[in-house]
Amino acid sequence: MRVLVHPKAAMTLPATFSFDAPGDAARAAELRRVKALATLVLAGTLLLFVTAKLLLPVHPIFGFVAAFAEAATIGGLADWYAVVALFKRPLGLPIPHTAIIQSNQHRIADKLGEFIEVHFLEAAPVEAKLRQIDFATFIAEWLRDRKRSTDLARFVLRLLPEAVTATETSGLMTFITRRITTQLQSIDLAPLAAGTLRAFVKEGRHQGLLDDILRAVHETLTRPETMAMVRAKIRGELPTLLKLYRADKYLVNKIVASATAFFEEVRSDQKHPFRGEFDQMVLSLVDRLGSDPSYADRIDGLKRDFLARPELAELARTIWSNARTFIERSASGESQVLQHHLAKMFMEAGEALASDGALRAEINQGFVAVLRSFIADQKSGVSSFISDQVKAWDMGQLLQLIEINIGKDLQYIRFNGSLIGGLAGLTLYTVELLVRWL
Structure with a gap:
């Protein structure tokens, strides 16, 4: 067994997202504000460029302003294109190598699953993380709580009648009886x-x-x-x-x-x-x-x-029948004796486990060994599950979700593009003038 969820089952899961997480509305409003501000900056540099070009005959200083504004406009446009191309086609035009995320949805899904399998579910880091968890202490603390132990005893009692019935009807009782008899016969x-x-x-x-x-x-x-x-x-x-x-x-x-x-x-x-x-x-x-x-x-x-001797078999049947009746009465709530003793036993087990450091260490080691083996066997299934889930997502909603959470930072690339482009243009214009004067 290597696949946790069948691929077809994964495709039936809801592939939509909700935007009601704490802070989503505030982040969306902030994203709209930053987008508008970046667009205003782009329009401002363009207007500044046109104005500086018109005023260039008035004074040579406007040449520097025009050079800065021109390069800032170009840098802003280039970075706007780059940011938009990640999520969709700029102005709706079928330009190659745009709408990068949605165009590569299946490849991204496969690589994401592979990345998690190789880097997150590798044996060494998984074992190191598992060893940091004190499973035994958690179990001990859980069992020491009276209410939890009582609830566990009640749950076990609900299952016992079905387990007894299954034991009788499945032939397990006959098998156990034969095994016990065989073992007794083999004792010297x-x-x-x-x-x-x-x-x-x-x-x-x-x-x-x-x-x-x-x-x-x-x-x-x-x-x-x-x-x-x-x-x-x-x-x-x-x-x-x-x-x-x-x-x-x-x-x-x-x-x-x-x-x-x-x-x-x-x-x-x-x-x-x-x-x-x-x-x-x-x-x-x-x-x-x-x-x-x-x-x-x-x-x-x-x-x-x-x-x-037949009397021994009859005695065993009588004991089993009485035990079954007692379990059924306890499960129905008619008797609280068994539930009380089970709850007390669970609490005592928790107390004993809490006071036995060596036993806790053995239990933790056992958990690590079992879970490490389980994860090693299932990690390829996890990879396939993640890949199938990502492929089934509604990319329109996913892009909205990504943009809400990281779009603000991407918009600052536009600010930086305008600033860096403007400084680069100003520098090149200055170098050009110096070369001419020389």
Whole structure:
């Protein structure tokens, strides 16, 4: 993509100008005044020339006046012709090389576009100018404003329902789901689990887990229903003679008492030998998780079974449906919760960006790189666009616009032409007389 605006589209744009810019009326009046004054000067020099020629027999001094006035008239006429020839044909006559601007409209348009492309949109000056702009600070200040962040949050909320609908109808949701599932399937959980457990043990958090396990086992053993179940199991294994002496009850009580005493001893002593054995057991499990292929295969199988369960897909659909409903309610204004949190998030992002100079520098560098590349790709399109626009302009109105803005200065060329021409004529006349006298 190298053309910003199609040439045919450019031709349909308005090709007229308005002269209601500040000061245009005043400049037009001043131009008329200066034009009239320049014309009066030209007429004055012509009248002075005729008068001086008539009075030449009266006194030789009028020869100098006539020479000055004659040359001033010629200079004024020549410069009047030059100024008029830029814009139109003098006196409407088809004189060659007049009406220069309108006769060369297409060439001027092409050269103007080329000049802007080559000199204004060159990579080095464009990059230098872009580096002077602090894009990140502007963004930070913009986001820190509460009203702007609220407006941005409201705008984002208006777009979200359409984005959700587009995601569902375009097949993007199915693609995302498949990609997520594929990525989850590719994760090797065994090293991840080993690393997590190793950090867990290093921080000593497994000892708290051991205390919780011992407490839970203690509470389970001391429950009447648990003791009754264990007693029944022991009674079924005892000889008939021992059953008569109710040995099952004695054994259950001894087992529970010994177990609870052991559990309490371990829980109250942080340096109990059993804790060291538990450390070794957990570390051994961590090592096997990280190195034993059979453990990795078991974990991978559990992962696949979990991801394949229909309950997980149903849970994902339920979460998505609830999220869509919540977004729609927020977009309709029924709920302000999401808008409030979005606005707060934007403001916090602005605050964070304003306080992070390194991040702002990275953002600015990114903007420079993107815009520099964009301008480099589009500058030929800019050249064509400018050229097409200039070709489509109404030259009559354009000439009026140019004349209003620079015509006053061009009219002063006529004054200068009369003055310089008159001085040149006076000098030549004086030199001529000196040569004759000599």
